[in-house]
Amino acid sequence: MKALHIYAGPKALAHIEAHGLRPEHIGVIPAAAGGPKGLILGPLDRFLFGEWLPQSTQPIDLVGASIGAWRMATACLDNPVQGFDRLSHDYIHQEYKVPEGRKRPSAKQVSDEFSQTLQAFYGGHLSEVLNNPRYRLHVVTSRGKHILHHEHPLLTPLGYAGAYLCNAVQRKAMGAWLERVVFSSRGELPFDTADFATQHMALNERNFMAALQASCSIPFVLQAVHDIPDAPTGAYWDGGITDYHLHLNYNGVAKSPLVLYPHFQKAVVPGWLDKALKWRHKATPFLDNTIVLAPNPEWVKTLPNGKLPDRSDFVTYASDFEGRVKVWKAAARASEQMAQEFAEWLANPDMTAVQRL
Numbered sequence: 001m002k003a004l005h006i007y008a009g010p011k012a013l014a015h016i017e018a019h020g021l022r023p024e025h026i027g028v029i030p031a032a033a034g035g036p037k038g039l040i041l042g043p044l045d046r047f048l049f050g051e052w053l054p055q056s057t058q059p060i061d062l063v064g065a066s067i068g069a070w071r072m073a074t075a076c077l078d079n080p081v082q083g084f085d086r087l088s089h090d091y092i093h094q095e096y097k098v099p100e101g102r103k104r105p106s107a108k109q110v111s112d113e114f115s116q117t118l119q120a121f122y123g124g125h126l127s128e129v130l131n132n133p134r135y136r137l138h139v140v141t142s143r144g145k146h147i148l149h150h151e152h153p154l155l156t157p158l159g160y161a162g163a164y165l166c167n168a169v170q171r172k173a174m175g176a177w178l179e180r181v182v183f184s185s186r187g188e189l190p191f192d193t194a195d196f197a198t199q200h201m202a203l204n205e206r207n208f209m210a211a212l213q214a215s216c217s218i219p220f221v222l223q224a225v226h227d228i229p230d231a232p233t234g235a236y237w238d239g240g241i242t243d244y245h246l247h248l249n250y251n252g253v254a255k256s257p258l259v260l261y262p263h264f265q266k267a268v269v270p271g272w273l274d275k276a277l278k279w280r281h282k283a284t285p286f287l288d289n290t291i292v293l294a295p296n297p298e299w300v301k302t303l304p305n306g307k308l309p310d311r312s313d314f315v316t317y318a319s320d321f322e323g324r325v326k327v328w329k330a331a332a333r334a335s336e337q338m339a340q341e342f343a344e345w346l347a348n349p350d351m352t353a354v355q356r357l
Contacts, residue, residue: 033240
C-alpha cells in the first residue's frame, strides 16, 4: 500500500506539468502545529533538508507553529539530519511524571521541563539557526489581547470562550482576542497578512528560546510565555491557536514559485479553534501554489492503534511510558516509507499520482 499522497493547488499542478518539480522551485516550506502527529514527518524532513534541497541554492522561508516551529528551527542547524534524529528521539522520550495526588502534571511543571529541553537542544547553536545562509526562519505565536493579555486562572478561560465564539462567526473577528505575532530571523514575511491581525518582530538570541517556547505553549497544558524580549508585552501562546496549519496567503510573495508542505493530512485547517468547523477545512486560493505531501489515510490505519501519534496517547499510556515510546517509534519508523516514495516520485514523476488539493 502506498504511504504517501501528493496534492497540489491549481497553479502548483500547472507548474509541475510544465516544469516538473525541482528543489530550486521551492520558495516556502510551512510546518504545522499538531503535537505528536509531526513525528511522522521526520523522515521527509531528513530527506528534504539532508539530500534534496541542498541540490539548489535559492533562499527558502521556513514558517512554523508549535512542533512545526521546532522542526523548522532544526532545519536551520548546520547538521539538520542529526538534528531531526535528535528531535524525534527527544520528543518520543519526553516524560512528565505526575506528582502524587494529581491526575496530570501542572502547566508550570510541563513548561519548566520543556524549557530545559529547548535549552539542551539549541544551547550553543543559536547562531547556526539565526544566521543560516539560506533558510529564513519564521516562528508563529499567538499573543493575547484584553483579558488574555495576561494569563489568569479565571479570566483566561473566559477569554478563550470569547475567542471561540468570535471565531465561529468570523475568523478575522478572533483578532479582537488574539493576534498573530511572527518572529523572523531575517527578511519579510513570505505571506500576506490581510487575513488576520498580525505583528512582525525580529527573532534574535535574546528572544529565540522564549519565542519558540511560546509557539509550543498549548493553553492550559503549558503556561503562557509573558513579555518576550524585543516584542510587545503580554501573554504569548501556541502559534497553532491563530494558525493551526498555516493556511496563509503565500501567493505572489515568495521569489521561487512553489510552497512545499509536508503535512500529516490533506486538509490545511486555518486555526486551532477551526478544528470542529469542517467548512473551513477546504482549500482556498491561498493554497493555489502549494504542494502538500501527506500520509494516505488508508495507510494510517495500518499504524499502531490505527492512527497517527497524538496527544491523547499521553493519557492512554499515562502509566505505560515504555508502551507509548514503542508505539511512537513504530509510527516514526513506518513513515520512512513516505520519504522513500517521494524520492522515487521525484526520480520518475507520475502526474496521475498527484491529486488536486
